[in-house]
Amino acid sequence: MIVVEGLTKVFNDVPVVKDLSFTVEQGEILGFLGPNGAGKTTTMRILTSYFPPTEGRATVAGFDVVQDSIEVRKRVGYMPENVPLYTDMTVRSYLSFVADAKSVPAREQKKRVGEVMDECSLSERADDQIGTLSKGFRQRVGLAQAIVSRPQVLVLDEPTVGLDPRQIVEIRNLITRLGEKNTVIFSSHILSEVSKVCSRVIIIAGGRIRAIDTPENLESLVRKTVQIVVTVQGGPREKVVETVRAIKGVERVSVEESEGSPHLRLLIEANREDEVRAPIAAKIVHAQWLLLELHQRATSLEDVFMDLTAKDPAEQAETTNAIGEVK
Amino acid sequence: MWAIYRKEMRAFLLSPMAWIFWCVFLILFGLAFNTLFERYNDMLMSNPDVNLTETVAGGALGGFFKFLLLLMTPLLGMRLFAEEKEKGTLELLFTYPLTEWQLIFGKILSALTVTGILLALTLPQFIYLGNYTTLEWPIIWTTYLGWMLLLVALLSLGIWTSAVTNSQFVAAVLSLALMLLMWLSQVFQPLFARLTFDVQVPWFWKPFVWLGALFTWAYKELAVTEHFESFGRGVINTNDVLYYLSFAAFFLFLTYKKLESRKWRG
Numbered sequence: 388m389i390v391v392e393g394l395t396k397v398f399n400d401v402p403v404v405k406d407l408s409f410t411v412e413q414g415e416i417l418g419f420l421g422p423n424g425a426g427k428t429t430t431m432r433i434l435t436s437y438f439p440p441t442e443g444r445a446t447v448a449g450f451d452v453v454q455d456s457i458e459v460r461k462r463v464g465y466m467p468e469n470v471p472l473y474t475d476m477t478v479r480s481y482l483s484f485v486a487d488a489k490s491v492p493a494r495e496q497k498k499r500v501g502e503v504m505d506e507c508s509l510s511e512r513a514d515d516q517i518g519t520l521s522k523g524f525r526q527r528v529g530l531a532q533a534i535v536s537r538p539q540v541l542v543l544d545e546p547t548v549g550l551d552p553r554q555i556v557e558i559r560n561l562i563t564r565l566g567e568k569n570t571v572i573f574s575s576h577i578l579s580e581v582s583k584v585c586s587r588v589i590i591i592a593g594g595r596i597r598a599i600d601t602p603e604n605l606e607s608l609v610r611k612t613v614q615i616v617v618t619v620q621g622g623p624r625e626k627v628v629e630t631v632r633a634i635k636g637v638e639r640v641s642v643e644e645s646e647g648s649p650h651l652r653l654l655i656e657a658n659r660e661d662e663v664r665a666p667i668a669a670k671i672v673h674a675q676w677l678l679l680e681l682h683q684r685a686t687s688l689e690d691v692f693m694d695l696t697a698k699d700p701a702e703q704a705e706t707t708n709a710i711g712e713v714k
Numbered sequence: 715m716w717a718i719y720r721k722e723m724r725a726f727l728l729s730p731m732a733w734i735f736w737c738v739f740l741i742l743f744g745l746a747f748n749t750l751f752e753r754y755n756d757m758l759m760s761n762p763d764v765n766l767t768e769t770v771a772g773g774a775l776g777g778f779f780k781f782l783l784l785l786m787t788p789l790l791g792m793r794l795f796a797e798e799k800e801k802g803t804l805e806l807l808f809t810y811p812l813t814e815w816q817l818i819f820g821k822i823l824s825a826l827t828v829t830g831i832l833l834a835l836t837l838p839q840f841i842y843l844g845n846y847t848t849l850e851w852p853i854i855w856t857t858y859l860g861w862m863l864l865l866v867a868l869l870s871l872g873i874w875t876s877a878v879t880n881s882q883f884v885a886a887v888l889s890l891a892l893m894l895l896m897w898l899s900q901v902f903q904p905l906f907a908r909l910t911f912d913v914q915v916p917w918f919w920k921p922f923v924w925l926g927a928l929f930t931w932a933y934k935e936l937a938v939t940e941h942f943e944s945f946g947r948g949v950i951n952t953n954d955v956l957y958y959l960s961f962a963a964f965f966l967f968l969t970y971k972k973l974e975s976r977k978w979r980g
Contacts, residue, residue, distance in 0.1 A: 398979070435809040438977040460811040471802030480724070487717035488810045532806070 388413045388540060388570040389434065393443035396429050403429045405594040406443070411587075413539075416566040418585030418602075419574035420692065426594040427574040428468060431542050434572070435465040448539055461490065464538035468545040470529030474518030478509055478528055481517060482535055489536035499535060507531040507561065523554040530561065534569075541565060543573040547580060559584055578692055590692060612638060615655040615664060618680035619671055627651055630670050636661025650679060718812065718820025719827075722794070726828050731789070735828070739782060740835055746773075747839050767850040768947070771840065771857055780942075783829075783861075783868065784893055790828060791872020792886035794821045795969075799880045814973045818873065818966055825869045826862075833861055853948035860945025863958035868893060870965035877972045 389411040396404040404426040411417045419427050433440050434447060436456040444451060450458040473481055482500045491499055504510045507527040512520060517528060526546065533541055546562065547555045562584055565571060575581050581588055582602035590598040590605075598605060619627055624642065632640050636658040643652040657663040664681060671678045726732040750773040757764045798804040807817060840854055868889075875889040876882070915923055934940070941954040 437805065437808050457811045457813065460809055463809065465806070465809040467802070467805055469802075471806060473801065473803060475725070475728075484717065484721045484724075485810070487720065488807070488812060490811060 388415075389445070389447050389572070391430075391434075391443070391445045394430065394433060394440045394445055395442040396426075396433060396438075397441040402441075403594055404433075404440075407591075407594075407596055408443075409589055409596065409599055411570055411572060413570050414566070414568070415587060416562070416571045416573070416585045418581035418588040419572055419591065420576065420578065420581050420588055421574075421591035422576060425591045427591060428544055429594075430591075431465070431544050431572065431574065434540075435463050435542055436460050461536070462538050463540045463542055464533030464536065466529045466533040466541075466543045466546060468548060470525060470532075472517045472525060472528060475516060477514050477516055478504065478520075478531075479513045481528065482531055485532045486535045491536055499537075503531045503535045506534070506564075508557075522549055523551070523557075526550060526554070526558060527561075530558070534565065539569060541569050541571045541573075543571065545574055545576075547575065547577070555580070611659055612656050613659050614684040615657060615667070616680065616682055616684060617653045617655060617667060617671070617678070619651045619653070620649055620677040620679055622651065622671075622674060622676035624651055626674075627671075627676065628653070630674060631655060631667060634663055634666045634670065636663045637667075652680075715812070715816040715820045715823075718807075718817055719824050722821055722824030723827060726824060732828050735786060735790075736832055736835065739786075739832055742782070743836050744839070751843075765850070766847060767853045770843070771849070771854045771946075780897075783865070784890070784897060786829070787825075787865065787868040787872050788875075788886040788889040788893065790825045791869050791889060792876050792882045794825065794873050795877040795973075796879055796882040796885045799877075800882070808976070814970050817973070818969055822866075822869055822873055822966070825873070826865060829865050829869070830862065833858060850948065853946070856945045856948050856950055859950065860942050860954075863945075863955060864942055867958045867961040867965075870962040870969070874965040874969045874972070877969045 391410070392408050394404060394407040395402060407426075407430060419430070421427050432438055433452060434445055436452045436459045439453040444453070446452065447459045448462045450462070452459050473484075476484070479500060482503060483496055486496045486499055487493075501510075504513055507530055509524070509527055509531060512524060517525065520528065526549075530543070530546065533543065543562065547558050550558065559580065562571060562573060566584070573584070586601065588598075588600065588602055588605060589596055617631070622630075628640050628642065631637060631653060637655055638658060639656040641654045643654055645652065655663070655667070664683065668678060668681055747770065750770045753773075754764065754766055754769045757769065795804070798807065840849060843849060844851075871892060872885075872889045875892070876885040879885050879888065941951075941957045944951045944954055
């Protein structure tokens with residue numbers, strides 16, 4: 388449904404998005420994950436034909452976002468971050484205008500607006516001015532305007548930002564429901580949200596794709612190794628490290644220094660397949676040292692994210708710069 | 715385009731602005747019309763050949779309108795794009811299946827409709843007067859035509875100032891300033907009258923004099939009101955029609971370029 392090849396966007400000589408390539412299948416919910424300023428919004432704006440890429444190409448439903456921009460826009464519903472709305476219009480008149488602008492046939496408009504308001508639970512506020520609505524309701528109006536033309540593709544930029552937990556769940560359920568029929572791309576910097584809703588996740592940082600996979604696969608990516616923390620008392624430092632390193636499955640051992648402490652705290656990275664905790668404990672006890680602590684650190688999508696989005700300082704400066712210039 | 719047009723018309727009609735314009739304007743127009751009619755009566759005493767249509771229609775639609783439109787078009791034009799930019803809604807509009815030209819035309823047509831209705835509402839006064847005397851209708855029609863053309867030109871300027879800034883206030887002030895500059899061209903002409911191409915000065919002054927003369931010539935030619943005079947006499951001059959249309963086309967094109975600049979500026 389969406390094909391992106393070598394997408395690059397440069398603002399004032401600063402690349403904001405670099406050489407992005409990915410595809411999204413019909414009926415898929417794709418999560419776009421990255422820290423603020425990673426290039427999520429820029430990519431989404433290219434996909435919605437707001438502006439063209441500097442290099443590369445993107446097609447939506449077979450139409451090029453630059454050459455057939457009107458065709459693309461007919462098929463895409465977009466909800467920008469902090470949805471901009473006409474605060475002096477009522478929900479109903481605003482949605483009617485959007486339906487009109489998106490060329491929904493005149494005789495269907497009224498019915499369609501009614502349906503969409505039902506889907507987004509807006510019916511009871513239909514004749515209220517948008518300016519009087521709460522953040523949660525405005526967010527729903529934003530979603531309603533995106534789906535009023537029944538687009539094949541939905542592009543949602545941070546749809547849950549600024550909502551309370553209950554509203555987040557509501558919006559999330561709504562997105563899941565929409566994803567049954569449509570192709571959805573939605574961006575977020577909240578991991579738990581993406582892993583709950585999306586079938587696939589793209590992690591983007593510094594304008595580049597760091598990983599594309601299902602949430603489960605991404606987690607198992609880090610789960611190949613586990614981190615184990617061991618605190619020992621009484622043994623000579625080199626001897627302890629050597630003993631632990633000799634155990635099958637242990638890949639790396641590092642010592643967490645703490646001045647003047649009689650304890651030796653080790654951070655062990657080991658292969659998940661080999662259960663190393665038992666041999667570690669056995670060896671330490673066997674050497675007659677005191678084993679004070681032994682536990683395995685939990686890993687999650689959070690770790691993948693931190694790993695993949697960690698940038699070198701030069702690149703960090705570059706992206707910060709780019710954001711400053713663009714805003 | 716019509717979706718944008720309908721939305722803008724709705725916004726105009728639901729806000730008090732259009733209604734205040736219409737009411738205040740019509741009251742003032744009625745008063746001006748009456749005053750001019752009185753003046754015509756006075757003039758008739760000394761000069762029996764004085765032309766009723768030119769005095770009343772030319773006076774009411776000519777002198778009086780100029781002043782009001784100078785105030786009105788910046789106020790009508792200022793919100794067209796500046797408001798959308800201020801609220802951020804322009805970003806969404808650009809992702810709807812609408813071209814930049816559809817946006818521009820939808821918006822300028824709505825502003826033209828509001829002012830057009832205003833012009834149409836002045837017509838009953840002439841019809842009423844026509845019941846009692848013979849009016850030279852062609853002069854009235856060409857004056858209206860002149861007004862529509864002048865409005866297209868001024869609203870195009872207004873829509874452009876509205877597109878270049880995020881603030882409605884700045885947009886209004888900018889277009890008012892530009893209009894005043896063009897409007898007062900006639901007043902300022904004597905200032906520059908001596909600055910012509912054949913002024914005798916030492917050779918090293920020549921380039922400056924030519925530049926000055928070029929500016930004076932351009933300033934005179936660009937004066938918006940200068941081109942209006944012939945319409946008030948019942949003459950449709952192709953030159954003037956083309957002037958207003960190219961004036962409008964120029965500013966609409968600048969607006970288009972400004973809207974399009976997001977593609978490379980972000």
